Amino acid sequence: MSDYDVIVVGAGPGGTAAAKVAAEKKLKVLLLERARTPGDKNMSGSYLFRNICEEIFPGFQQAEFHKGQCRIGGIDFRWAYDNDVKQYGMVAGVGGDAMRDMMMVYRNESDAWLANEAVKAGAELKTALATDLIWENKDGENPRVVGVVTDKGEFTAPMVIDAAGLHSQLAKRSGLVRWGPEKITLAIKYIYRLDGDIMRKRLTPYMDSDGVEVDWGAMPTMCGDDPCFWGSHAVGCPDRGIINIIIYHQLAQEMKAKVNIHQRAQWYLQTDQVKALLEGAELVQFNAHCLNIGDTVGYAPKSYLPGYVMAGDSGGFGQPVEDFGANVAQTMGKIAAELAAEMKAKKDYSEAMFAKYEERWRETWILSDNVPEMNTLMIKxxxxxxxxxxxxxxxxxxxxxxxxxxxxxxxxxxxxxxxxxxxxxxxxxxxxxxxxxxxxxxxxxxxxxxxxxxxx
Ligand SMILES: Cc1cc2nc3c(=O)[nH]c(=O)nc-3n(C[C@H](O)[C@H](O)[C@H](O)COP(=O)(O)OP(=O)(O)OC[C@H]3O[C@@H](n4cnc5c(N)ncnc54)[C@H](O)[C@@H]3O)c2cc1C
Structure with a gap:
């Protein structure tokens, strides 16, 4: 007899979606998160997709954490040539209306809210670090995952949904993934505090009719010169008095170029526009995170084993070019949770049932979005x-x-x-x-x- 119907590891977008949907279907759900509070350790740009969030978490767009957030009004994507003397690129001001489906959030606020919604639906949230999988017949016939080992003890369930992100320890233990530096981009973030009114004058944002401040994408997203693919951008949020400077460098390229990512950051900070934006601003925080933007490898070839499925970044399923991955994780989390309910109803936890997980997400747009070849073009x-x-x-x-x-x-x-x-x-x-x-x-x-x- 298992402790739970389903164990979800990780309370990010994928895990919270899985836990919420499974709890609504009356499953006994354990949601494990290693951080003190969900989102505490997470960093992202970061935009959540309004429609999938609202579908799984009704009331999402009215939640308090959106207060004072801004939105990007256009796309500003340039290559810096000749060591920044000249920039080539594209600035498309597509307008606020078209951008309303992407909602900027701070993950420490939004993940906590999403996890709380899963708890309200009936999931049990536990602060614990999952360190390994529990197997039945690991080295024998028909091996199967039957639970997880954590620093707070062992828990069993006929299905484990791994939504522990790109560095998932469990995914490695399952044998389904093994990423090299071609898969991973390091992103660092310098977070500055600056008076909102001063920032407004520098960014010239405008107020959309729904009361959200729109940044015209004034700070270019810049990609470096050949042969090292890397990028940087600045996002200001006047109401919060915060400016994020983000630098991305694909690890394989970084190793090849033998540059330190902070060196890239220093270059970006010295470009005229960014320097002017940050004048008088105070550096208050630094953090680093990995993602699979610039990924030349693509998704894990298989996403399940009997008793175990990977949802979202744990299986490397973020879109490889722009790495919007929260929407992917949520979609996969939902599919996994629905399957868990179906398996319980049918009392069928056979391998064929787990295979349905892969069949189902492959029927969505997620499969055709796996185009890592485009990154090779960028890198070249x-x-x-x-x-x-x-x-x-x-x-x-x-x-x-x-x-x-x-x-x-x-x-x-x-x-x-x-x-x-x-x-x-x-x-x-x-x-x-x-x-x-x-x-x-x-x-x-x-x-x-x-x-x-x-x-x-
Ligand atoms: C700089 C940056 C900008 C990005 N911008 C965007 C964006 O704008 N829009 C977008 O859609 N995507 C963006 N992404 C990608 C996006 O963040 C991920 O694709 C998305 O968060 C994946 O969700 P997930 O639930 O699979 O994993 P995660 O969000 O990584 O969540 C995993 C959770 O599991 C927890 N965890 C990890 N290991 C364990 C363990 N062993 N035990 C217990 N808990 C564990 C973590 O603490 C975390 O809370 C960005 C990423 C970065 C780094």
Whole structure:
């Protein structure tokens, strides 16, 4: 007889979603979190996806922790060339309305709220560090996970949902994951305090009609020069009086370039815009975290064993390019919890039932979002090349136009500027096999509907 119906390890977005859904389905749920309070150890940019949060946690968007948060109004993505003398890039002010589905949060506040909702639904939250899996027949026939070992004792359940994040000890113990530096990016954060009114003058945010302050993305997200892929950005929140400076560096690239991530940070802090933003600000906190942005490996090939499933970052399931992963973790957590309820109802904990977990999340958008090939293009500098050529072309266009050259003549000069980008464009198209597969599936379905093409 097990202690619980399901044990959920980790009270981040994935674990809290799993615990809440399982508790609502009347399962006996244990939610384990190593931090003093959920979110205490977590760091992120960080945007939660409004709709999935509201679906699993009704009332999410009215929660107190959103007070004083701001939102990003556009996308500001640039490459710093020539050691910051010149920046190439794109600034798209898409506007507040379009960005309302991404909600900025501080994880120490939001994770605590989400965990509390799971507790209100009936889950038991325990502060404990899970250190290992408990196995039945580990080295014999049909091995199965039947619980977890923690610093507070051992707990058993017919299903363990591992939502312990990218460094999950249990995931390693399960044998399903083993990440190298190509999978992981180190992110560091310098957190500054600055008077909100002073910050407002520097960032010129505007107030959206729903009362949320919108930052125009004034601080560029900058990616470094070839061959080391790395990025940095600044996010200011005037009402909270906080500015976050975040630097990302993929570990394999960092090792190859032999640079210290703080060196990158110092470069960014000295760029004109950032320096002006931070004048007089006080550095109040530093933290570091890992994520799988810039990941050239992709997801774990298998996400379950009998008795055990990985949800979210524990299986490396964050989107590899921008690493929005909270939504993925929540979706997988929900799928796992629903399956736990189904297994209990059917009294069927067979391997075939656990396999359904993988079948189900693979039916969602999560599977086609696994496109680590795009990061290889970034790392090889292909996107930089394309943007750089576009910049050259624009510079030529304006120079000629304001010197009384005709448009046909300008075109003859501008078009060849894209020549050096051709190999990059060809490589980019070749790497987007996921897009073509997705398009092929959609067109195939449409053709089948119309009675055309091959039928299964
Ligand atoms: C700088 C940065 C910015 C990001 N920005 C965004 C963003 O804007 N939007 C987005 O969607 N994603 C973002 N991400 C990614 C996102 O944070 C993760 O994909 C997401 O948090 C994954 O959720 P999870 O529940 O799988 O794991 P986590 O959020 O990592 O939660 C794991 C939890 O398990 C606990 N835990 C770990 N080990 C144990 C153990 N042994 N025993 C008990 N408890 C344990 C941890 O303390 C933690 O609370 C960002 C990440 C970083 C680092």
């Amino acid at each position: 500098g292909y996107f930089q090349k394309i943007v750089g050529c576009a910049d050259e072309a624009m510079a030529t266009l304006f120079k000629m136009r304001f010197n009384n050259h005709s448009f046909p003549e300008i075109a003859l000069n501008v078009v060849p500027k894209f020549g050096p980008a051709v190999p990059a464009i060809v490589a980019a198209i070749g790497s987007f096999k996921g897009i073509f597969e997705e398009a092929g599936n959609k067109i195939g379905g449409l053709m089948a509907l119309m009675g055309m093409g091959k039928k299964e």
